[in-house]
Amino acid sequence: MKKTTIKTAFVAAAISGSALFFAAKPISPQTNKNLKVADDSGLKLPAGFSALIVADNLGQARHLAVTSSGDVYVKLNRPKNGKGILMLHDKNGDGKADDITGFGNYGGTGMAIKNGYLYASSDENVYRYKLDNKQHVIDGAKPEEIVKGLLARHEHESKSITLDNAGNIYVNVGAYSNSCQEKDRQKGSMGMKPCPILDSAGGIWQFKADKLNQTYGTGTHYATGLRNVVGLDWNQQDNQLFVMQHGRDQLHDIFPDLYTVQQSAVLPAECMYAIKKGDDAGWPYLYYDEFQKKKILMPEYGGDGKKEGSAKAISPVIAFPGHLAPNGLLFYTGNQFPARYKNGAFIAFHGSWNRAPEPQAGYYVVFVPFENGKPASDKWEVFADNFSGGPEKTKSGRADHRPCGLAQGPDGSIYVSDDSKGTIYKISYNK
Template sequence: MSFTIACCAPPWWSYQGAVRSVHRRPQATARIIQTKAIQTRGSIRPHKYPCARVPGSRAAPGETGVIKTSGLMVAFVLGCFAAITPAVAIGTDQEPGQKIHVDLGALPVPYAPPSGANPSRTIPKPADATLKVPPGFVVNVFADNLGNARNVRVAPNGDVFLVASGDNKILIMHDGGGTAKAVTIFADGFNAPYGLAFINNAILVGDLDGVWKLPYTPGDAHARDRQVRITPVGALSDPGGHGTRNVVVSPDGTKFYVAIGSRGNVAEDPEPRATIQEFAMDGSHQHTFASGLRNPVGIAFYPGTNDLYAVVNERDTLGDELVPDYFTKVVDGGFYGWPYAYLGNHPQPAFASRRPDLVAKAIVPDVLFRSHSAPVGMTFYTAMQFPLAYRGGAFVALHGSWNTSTPRGYIVAHVPFVGGKPADSYTVFASGFWASGEKRAEVWGRPAGVAMAKDGSLLIADDISGTIWRVSYKGK
């Protein structure tokens, strides 16, 4: 196989696994060179990335780096990336097992390069569609034809609840040994529902109008009574802007928390926008738990602790590689930057000078995802079915980008935990939604929700094809 090194590697992220390490100086200039033909084993995914030139910068003379991949080692002039043209070219972060690290210390400057609209194109789901997962895992369709499958949750008895946000309803299905049986409408009449949490003899549902309480006994196929709103009118802000209202209950069952996104991209929105709100279980005693979170969607407590974690969609328009989305522990009273700063005290143009006090106190998040990957659903894995490396970690649905020159996301990522804390990187766990299109993603599905089934398998909700996928481990 012969190929041309045609463009630069972004300095702020690296791969390990299929591509084990890539680093360069953040202000190195792109070079274009030819390499000789080499022999390798197996398939190689394309690694192509547009260069972010910083005005006045130059690459250091003789500066080089190395890309290491399975069966391949390619020396390259720093600032370049291997562009390979296989039969079907897609993005660089799609190989199960790839380890991805976004380097906080090597972020580009704003607007270098600028970002622009590049939405995915939806294509029909192939008849033989499936997901790519690591060796030893198998995939099957748990349920399909479910509509706008946005969020998935599993009841204590193993029944699976699906929040179909665009259809304003909640579906329930019995797990019949790896596939769904008796799919029914549990409740409807909501206004873009998203969050769903279980408490004693009830379910909490978060939608654009508030948090609603529905009577529930495990085994119910339909809600036995009308839902009752327990939060005051307007407590979750108005319906405009980011439209998810996720809900999670504290481990002791005395409080619940609601994640609320901003109204727009960058603005001084009044609270409760861009916050996580805390309530007593009857909907009273509203309190801003954490703020400066532009669009927190997935929220969950780390098992066995009172540590609340969230995945956050960061702002747009600062460039292809700004601002990285993230996964982080959120603390009571914590401020996470938006709109005045990002990822700690990195200043937001035109806003930082308004509140230098908040810029100085902005908290650096724990794990960075590639910018615009759009983390949505998350769950912690506490079962024993999967290998040890996955236990205690988090699975995150990266819904996929719309405004980068090179698409990214459209995967389920795994964030490992070590000693009760998240590592500083993540790995690709499940991909395959992105079928073709290197510069514009052509997708038949997008991962949105994730949940652990009672048997320890992982359920993945795809809100494009209306499918819940089931991933189980059978051994290598």
């Protein structure tokens, strides 16, 4: 497959007062010409791959997990018919779910299977369900409350989760703010320093996976300075947590004298971070500019688009164009796909809403090759495309489907959830 690196070229730059102005060529994400519609799923995939629609019209399907026997658990953002978790079972072996059952009367995003339990999160709590030897939730089993009382203030409230191999679970608590302004998303409002949000949000918390009724006080504030992480996964090769951060919005709307609408459309980058205990990624004091390849001081804290932020904040391991909304991260450990995919990262980009006057972008799954637990280079490629339904729907943002969650099946296929129409796709390699 041809590698596709998406960049925006700066073709003119000039300084006028304190403002930096530039013209940018529009980003055109749909550039991998080797992708073709593989089957009636409508997805465009590399040669040798196909996709099957496992289920459709489920509701807002967020994250998902697949059992050792190929059944699929799906977390719904909002309960449908009183059920927030669905289990999809294929009775006749055709790959499609013909038996769908549900439980859990709460919405949310997080979903994982580990050590005989199904883990699921609401916007405030994390639960686990005991599984039998087929990895089915034991009939009548009540959920155990692992973590309770996490902050949810109707902005970046989803509590995405992943687990390591040492008995710990990691939970995102997104910041209920764009950039920690005194007046959120208001023109010219400056940032609060220190940012009071960071004591209970804007980071990752670590808890014990087998301990009940944990709270902020009994957990570990594992990493900070992360505005919102929806996609995260444990890298088995590197034995480390990796996360995808949603970058801040509205640079031009809030500081029109410092940023043009074109800059605001492409900045800041969406970033992948490799996280260790105690790390600080810098939000809300800085953002990462993929064009300058620098950590830039936020305008709310005296930045002008050029001043650099603190060197103490960690740098991303790879950066992507702005406002694509990375909602799913999966490190591939299977053997079905060609060898180059082994241990690499798949990322589901939910798609943008705020790239005007540039075309909206995203609505695809990309692949990042890894070597020795880190990206092999700064190059990445579109792997699965056309979730939106076509280029015009992508440009306008009126997408038919929006990829959200990723999971690996026991045969090495990968599953993708769509939280627009509630479609579940299974992508397999056929050669």
